[in-house]
Amino acid sequence: MIVRNVKDVIGTDLEVKTDTWLSRRVLLAKDGMGFSFHETVIFPGTETHIHYQNHLEAVWCVEGDGEIETIADGKKYALGPGVVYALNEHDEHWLRGGKEPLRVICVFNPPVTGLEVHDEDGVYPAMTEETA
Structure with a gap:
């Protein structure tokens, strides 16, 4: 069983920050779940x-x-609160913050390694634990 508290990710290399978002990666590829789980x-x-x-x-x-x-x-x-969206067709999109910080819970398949940030085309590279 894996039990983690997102508070334990804050201030570590599992908290990735850019100019537009902050992602706390709680479950990653190395955890072997088949998906990754983040608070962003x-x-x-x-x-x-x-x-x-x-x-x-x-x-x-x-x-x-x-x-x-x-x-x-x-x-x-x-x-806003309660809205769920799924990028089931690799949908290219703009994500915009509103007046208040938007806190979301994200699931990725395949799972990310935790090192990813968007490249110039908005893509996360296809990384594996071996290439990370």
């Missing part, structure tokens, strides 16, 4: 281009506000 905060007033070509992601919004816009069709969806 999207900073207010920011915009992040994302295109997970190597991963599927499900996101549950638990606090704050924001917006997701799919690039293929320009559709916009309001994000």
